[in-house]
Each structure stands twice: as C-alpha cells, then as structure tokens.
Amino acid sequence: MAQLIDGKQLSDQVLQEVASEVELLKGKYDIVPTLAVVLVGEDPASQVYVRNKVKRATEAGMGSIEHRLDAETSQNTLNALIDHLNNDPEVHGILVQLPLPSHLNEDEVIASIHPAKDVDGFHPLNVGALASGRPSLVPCTPQGCMIMLRQVHPDLSGKNVVVVGRSNIVGKPMAALLLQANCTVTIAHSRTRNIESLCRNADIVVAAVGRAEFINADWIKPGATVIDVGINAIDVNGKRKLVGDVDFESVARVAGAITPVPGGVGPMTIGCLLLNTTRAARRQLA
Numbered sequence: 001m002a003q004l005i006d007g008k009q010l011s012d013q014v015l016q017e018v019a020s021e022v023e024l025l026k027g028k029y030d031i032v033p034t035l036a037v038v039l040v041g042e043d044p045a046s047q048v049y050v051r052n053k054v055k056r057a058t059e060a061g062m063g064s065i066e067h068r069l070d071a072e073t074s075q076n077t078l079n080a081l082i083d084h085l086n087n088d089p090e091v092h093g094i095l096v097q098l099p100l101p102s103h104l105n106e107d108e109v110i111a112s113i114h115p116a117k118d119v120d121g122f123h124p125l126n127v128g129a130l131a132s133g134r135p136s137l138v139p140c141t142p143q144g145c146m147i148m149l150r151q152v153h154p155d156l157s158g159k160n161v162v163v164v165g166r167s168n169i170v171g172k173p174m175a176a177l178l179l180q181a182n183c184t185v186t187i188a189h190s191r192t193r194n195i196e197s198l199c200r201n202a203d204i205v206v207a208a209v210g211r212a213e214f215i216n217a218d219w220i221k222p223g224a225t226v227i228d229v230g231i232n233a234i235d236v237n238g239k240r241k242l243v244g245d246v247d248f249e250s251v252a253r254v255a256g257a258i259t260p261v262p263g264g265v266g267p268m269t270i271g272c273l274l275l276n277t278t279r280a281a282r283r284q285l286a
C-alpha cells in the first residue's frame with residue numbers, strides 16, 4: 001500500500017506558519033493581512049471553497065472580506081469593484097473565484113487585479129515571472145503540490161514527471177515549478193497520444209484533468225508518486241461524494257506515495273493562498 005501524503009496535516013503546518021507571520025505583521029507594523037474574495041453567481045461548489053477560505057483566514061487571525069455578486073453582474077460593475085479593492089490599503093490580496101459566468105471576460109478581470117495583490121498568481125506579470133524562473137506570487141494549487149512532493153522527494157532533480165492537464169491555473173504553472181526544480185517535465189492533454197504509456201514511464205504523475213477517477217493502476221509505474229489535483233463530485237447511491245482524477249483504490253496498491261481526495265491538494269491550496277496573502281501584505285509595507 002502506498003504512503004499517504006496527508007494534505008490536511010501539511011496544510012495545518014502551513015497555516016501555523018501563516019498565523020505566526022500574521023502575529024508579526026500585527027505586532028510590528030500594525031497591519032492585519034486581509035484577503036478579499038469575489039464570488040460572482042451561485043455556483044454551489046465555489047461557495048464551499050469560498051467558505052473554507054474565509055474560515056481558515058479567520059482562524060489564522062487574518063482579515064477576510066467576501067463580495068458576493070449576482071450572476072448577472074456586468075463587466076463594468078466587476079471592474080469597478082476590483083478597482084476599489086486595488087486602491088484599498090487595507091486589502092492585501094484579491095481573489096476572484098473562477099470560472100466566471102460566460103458573459104464576463106475572465107482575461108480582462110485577471111489583468112485588472114493589481115499584480116502585487118494577485119494572490120492567485122494569475123496576472124500576466126506574475127505568470128511571466130514564473131515562466132522566466134523569477135517567481136513572485138506563485139499559483140496556490142501548484143505551490144501546494146510542490147510542498148507535498150518534497151515530503152517524498154526532498155531532491156526532485158532529474159525525476160521524470162508527467163503533468164496531465166494544461167490549464168492556466170494548474171497544469172502550466174505546475175510544469176513551470178517542476179522544471180525549475182530540475183525535473184524532466186511532460187505535459188499531457190486531451191490531444192496527447194499514448195498517454196497511458198507516457199504516464200507509466202513517469203516517476204511522478206500529477207493529475208489535473210477534471211474527470212472523476214480517470215487514471216487507474218495500469219497507468220502507474222510501481223512505486224511512483226501520484227499527486228491528485230482533481231475535485232469531482234459524483235453520485236454514489238444517491239449520496240454526493242468527492243473523488244479525484246485518480247482511481248484511488250487501484251492506484252494506491254501500485255504507487256509508492258499518493259495524495260487522497262478529499263484531504264489532499266485542496267487543503268494545501270487554501271494554506272498557500274493565505275501564505276501568499278501574508279507575502280503580499282509584507283511586500284506592500286514599503
């Protein structure tokens with residue numbers, strides 16, 4: 001049976017680090033690091049994430065502000081809110097929950113967030129910084145995955161890694177971080193040929209596909225490390241259940257180490273989001 005990489009426990013460590021940084025910023029500089037979360041529409045999954053983020057922020061002694069806008073909100077209204085948050089000295093981090101309703105221009109919204117407050121690391125300036133090996137605010141989910149990987153592989157140098165998925169929020173920044181850690185990185189996606197055999201050659205597989213239990217034991221080299229980013233709600237006998245992009249039961253029998261869902265990458269994402277918020281606050285001191 002594979003070693004379980006416990007995201008809940010690791011995220012508690014990250015959150016403790018966050019809490020002491022918050023204490024320091026309060027005591028020494030009299031500022032309360034504050035995260036503003038913007039949620040447009042009623043997407044029930046997003047509401048769960050937003051709730052979790054706000055809860056953890058409060059526990060860490062941080063400020064958190066929620067802006068819930070209805071699904072019909074116009075681009076102008078959203079732009080005006082972001083403008084206001086950009087200029088509010090008491091807000092240090094801004095997160096606009098994605099995806100946005102289809103009538104809104106996501107790229108425009110992301111580019112309008114002040115790069116120094118972009119705790120998601122999605123602004124083109126932060127994306128460019130990461131791509132050129134000078135990371136600034138690093139996307140939370142890939143950052144969390146790296147912390148989990150380091151538990152198993154303190155030195156990642158030379159590892160063959162396959163990242164399945166090429167989204168801007170997970171796959172691409174994940175690949176950039178792995179490359180910077182001297183891994184040999186392959187990015188697979190829906191047009192990739194022989195994806196199964198590619199994965200079977202990998203020392204590490206990172207799954208960010210968005211398909212429930214897509215990757216099974218036949219794809220995994222015995223002893224490999226598997227990071228499951230997927231969060232998929234499925235129906236089992238009328239009950240809602242969260243599963244990853246990896247078929248946990250079969251893969252855990254062949255892998256050397258694996259992350260569970262829930263309790264894996266998800267909690268790490270939140271930990272890193274709050275860590276980014278304290279980093280952003282510190283940089284805004286000057």
Ligand SMILES: NC(=O)C1=CN([C@@H]2O[C@H](COP(=O)(O)OP(=O)(O)OC[C@H]3O[C@@H](n4cnc5c(N)ncnc54)[C@H](OP(=O)(O)O)[C@@H]3O)[C@@H](O)[C@H]2O)C=CC1
Binds near residue numbers: 168169170209229266
């Ligand atoms: N734990 C966490 O904190 C987070 C979890 N998530 C979860 O991670 C998953 C991925 O999210 P995200 O990156 O935003 O998803 P996207 O839908 O944006 O991207 C999915 C990627 O998977 C690829 N893909 C889809 N089908 C296949 C296939 N049959 N074979 C190979 N590749 C395929 C797509 O390829 P193509 O580009 O060719 O279409 C795409 O690159 C989701 O389950 C999401 O809920 C996301 C963010 C944070």
Ligand SMILES: Nc1nc(=O)c2c([nH]1)NC[C@@H]1CN(c3ccc(C(=O)N[C@@H](CCC(=O)O)C(=O)O)cc3)C=[N+]21
Binds near residue numbers: 097
């Ligand atoms: N701008 C933006 N930034 C994001 O980081 C972002 C986003 N938009 N849109 C949606 C995805 C998804 N995401 C998750 C974060 C935490 C959990 C999480 O905490 N999951 C828990 C449990 C969740 C539950 O029980 O429902 C777990 O996996 O154990 C899940 C998913 C962040 N995302």
